[in-house]
Amino acid sequence: xxxxxxxxxxxxxxxxxxxxxxxxxxxxxxxxxxxxHGSGSATMSDTVNxxxxxxxxxxxxxxxxxxxxxxxxxxxxxxxGAVMIVTSKMVQAQYTNQxxxxxxxxxxxxGKYVIMAIQGQTNGNSSDNKIMxxxxxPSTSVDTSIASSAIHDxxxxxxxxxxxxxxxxxxxxxxxxxxxxxxxxxxxxCQPHLTLQTAEGTISxxxxxxxxxxxxxx
Amino acid sequence: xxxxSVYEMFVEDLTTVRKQHFWEYFSGATLxxxxxxxxxxxxxxxxxxxxxxxxxxxxxxxxxxxxQNMDFGDKRNFSPTGSVFIAVVKSSWTNVYxxxxxxxxxxxxxxxxxxxxxHNSDGKIHLLTCGSGITEDVATxxxxxxxxxxxxxxxxxxxxxEGSINGVLERTHSxxxxxxxxxxxxxVGIYNTVGSAKxxxxxxxECYNT
Numbered sequence: 001x002x003x004x005x006x007x008x009x010x011x012x013x014x015x016x017x018x019x020x021x022x023x024x025x026x027x028x029x030x031x032x033x034x035x036x037h038g039s040g041s042a043t044m045s046d047t048v049n050x051x052x053x054x055x056x057x058x059x060x061x062x063x064x065x066x067x068x069x070x071x072x073x074x075x076x077x078x079x080x081g082a083v084m085i086v087t088s089k090m091v092q093a094q095y096t097n098q099x100x101x102x103x104x105x106x107x108x109x110x111g112k113y114v115i116m117a118i119q120g121q122t123n124g125n126s127s128d129n130k131i132m133x134x135x136x137x138p139s140t141s142v143d144t145s146i147a148s149s150a151i152h153d154x155x156x157x158x159x160x161x162x163x164x165x166x167x168x169x170x171x172x173x174x175x176x177x178x179x180x181x182x183x184x185x186x187x188x189x190c191q192p193h194l195t196l197q198t199a200e201g202t203i204s205x206x207x208x209x210x211x212x213x214x215x216x217x218x
Numbered sequence: 219x220x221x222x223s224v225y226e227m228f229v230e231d232l233t234t235v236r237k238q239h240f241w242e243y244f245s246g247a248t249l250x251x252x253x254x255x256x257x258x259x260x261x262x263x264x265x266x267x268x269x270x271x272x273x274x275x276x277x278x279x280x281x282x283x284x285x286q287n288m289d290f291g292d293k294r295n296f297s298p299t300g301s302v303f304i305a306v307v308k309s310s311w312t313n314v315y316x317x318x319x320x321x322x323x324x325x326x327x328x329x330x331x332x333x334x335x336x337h338n339s340d341g342k343i344h345l346l347t348c349g350s351g352i353t354e355d356v357a358t359x360x361x362x363x364x365x366x367x368x369x370x371x372x373x374x375x376x377x378x379x380e381g382s383i384n385g386v387l388e389r390t391h392s393x394x395x396x397x398x399x400x401x402x403x404x405x406v407g408i409y410n411t412v413g414s415a416k417x418x419x420x421x422x423x424e425c426y427n428t
Contacts (some may be wrong), residue, residue, distance in 0.1 A: 003228050005241045006304045006421040006424050013385025015369045016306050016422050020245030066247045066266070074247055074266040076273065092419075116319075189270045199403030215245070217271055 018076045021217035024051040029064075037107045038062035040196070049154065051087075051211030054196045056096065061197030070106040079103060079112075079186040081218040082161045086116075086194075087125040088210045089154045094204030095199045096120040099134070100213070101159055112137040112186040113193065114166045116157045120199060120206065133159075133168040135184035141188035142180040146170055152212065160218075161185055225410070228426075234421070239426035246274040251397050254291030262286035262408075270293040271367075273306070273421025275391060278314075278410040279330075289321070290403040295372075296320060296426050298396035300327070303372040306313045306422040309334035311364040313412035317346070318420070320402040326353065328400045330379045330391075332370050337411070344391040345381035349397045358388035373428075374402070413418075 006156035010016045022033065029042045029052060035041040040062035045053040054064045066074040079102070085099045100120045105111025114135040134141050144157075158169045166185060170178035192215050196208045221227045229236055241345050242250065249255075249264050260279035264286070267275040277380065278284050296303075311334050319331030325349060333344045333355070342357035344347040349367045361385045362366070371382040396402060410416045 003426060003428065004304055005422055006422070007229075009229060010369075011385070013369075015384065017246060017274060018243075020243040020423055027339045030250075032244070032250045035247045043310065066245075068247050072247075072268075074268050076245060076267065076270055078270045083295045189268075 002200060003116075004046055014144055016194040017217035020214070022213040023210065024126065025208055033042060033066070034064045035179075036062065037070045045126050045209060048121050049211055051209050053091065053207055053209055054194065055207045056196045056198055059108055059198050061195055064192075064194040065103065066108055067106055068190040070108070073106055073191065075104065075189040076217075077190045077192070077193045077215060078217050079104070079161055079188060079190055080163045082190065083216055083218060084157075084159045084215045085212070086157050086159075087212045088120055088157065088208055089153045090120055091207035091209050094120055094162055094206070096196060096208075097199050098196045098208040100210070101156060101192075102161060103193035104186045104188040107193070107195075110136065112188065114159065114161060114184055115193070116159050116168050118151050120151065131170060131180050133166065133180035135166065135182060137184055137187055140184040142168075142169055142182050144168065144180050145177045154209070161190075220313075237427035239424075241424040242422070246421070248273060249288075252290070256287040256289075257285070258287075259284035264288065267419060269325055271421060273419050276408055276418050276420075278408055278416045279427045280415050282410060282413045285407065287407040289405045290404065292323065294401035294403040295427075296324060296402040297405070298374050298400050299376045299398050299403055300428040301328075301374045301402065301425075302428060303427055304370070304421050304422070304424040304427075305420055306367055306369050307366060308367045308416045308419045309362065309408075311362045312336045312416075313410070313426060314416045314418075315409040315411070315415065316371060316418050317405065317407045319405060320374065320396070321405040322396070322400050322402055325405070325407065328396045328402070329405070330372050330374055330381075330396055330402070331405065332381060332383070333382065336362070338362075344384065345372075345379075345391065345397045347379045347391045349394050349428065352394050354387055354391050354394035356391070358383055360384070360388065367419075
């Protein structure tokens with residue numbers, strides 16, 4: 001029986017590419033790995049399968065990435081060959097948007113990104129809820145057909161950056177429901193970027209939970 | 219095959235008590251705090267590289283005869299007679315002594331490491347092992363090319379040390395190997411032999427007792 005993680009994930013005679021696995025378990029977020037930006041919070045949840053609870057500030061956003069500063073950006077993932085697998089859910093969705101994905105720049109800059117995004121309820125209309133593949137290079141927004149009520153449940157999202165396109169699958173879907181594809185890529189190397197932000201109005205912070213995040217170059 | 223747990227990926231079943239095992243992805247904003255960093259002769263840097271597949275970048279000062287090490291701060295959990303070290307690494311090669319592997323306290327005593335250095339006139343990566351006395355230092359067939367990443371594996375067995383690079387068993391040492399009464403920790407070290415900054419990178423490490 002193979003005894004190493006290395007040989008479970010790679011052929012023995014190959015040189016493994018960059019990878020990390022984050023299980024969001026413990027008494028606090030691993031701040032060696034993650035930089036948390038914003039006046040909200042990133043705390044470990046005291047609930048079964050709670051993982052990390054990311055809470056936005058009032059009328060603002062909370063971000064997690066690898067970059068403690070603009071000058072100190074850490075972006076080890078390829079814009080044309082990388083995968084993010086993440087489990088997450090909306091905890092408090094109304095008037096909030098969440099996303100998990102890849103971004104080229106510091107959190108204060110638009111940069112280029114490809115993300116899985118959930119647009120939470122706006123104006124209390126649950127039909128506004130959508131799980132989608134989004135990018136700004138070029139502008140892309142492809143909805144999955146996941147039921148709007150599903151955003152409050154934990155799902156496994158797989159976002160893949162390919163050579164000239166990107167795909168999103170929800171809970172292993174390879175086509176149709178729970179799948180989206182777009183001809184979009186970031187234009188530079190990337191870091192993982194998890195965020196929750198308020199969408200409109202003066203509301204107290206929304207919240208999302210993440211229980212797992214794995215990212216690797218392909 | 220789907221495994222019910224990470225634990226069961228590596229043992230036959232739950233009746234087997236798993237031994238010490240860790241793995242490190244060197245991904246994130248900064249180096250994980252499990253590592254102890256030691257600077258000798260000047261302060262180097264230990265930063266995550268802003269490059270695709272860059273992992274951790276260790277950079278020496280620009281002065282000669284400086285040394286940067288990282289290890290477990292003499293918390294030595296690994297057996298000299300039954301352990302494995304796996305890493306994906308790269309070295310700037312020229313005018314450095316750059317070591318990756320197991321050691322008790324330092325590479326010149328009780329150790330099993332791969333060494334990158336242009337001071338070896340053969341231009342090859344060496345497997346270097348040491349017991350309580352003399353070091354055995356023998357070339358592999360692999361060039362110490364500064365642009366290449368390598369997958370290295372060192373296995374300490376009951377009466378030998380095996381060193382593999384990129385999946386090929388390169389060297390087996392059966393003398394001058396860590397003695398059974400010692401204990402080992404993972405080690406990365408870079409010694410600068412010239413007056414300009416030198417670097418090494420590492421993007422994966424895994425160590426476990428067998």
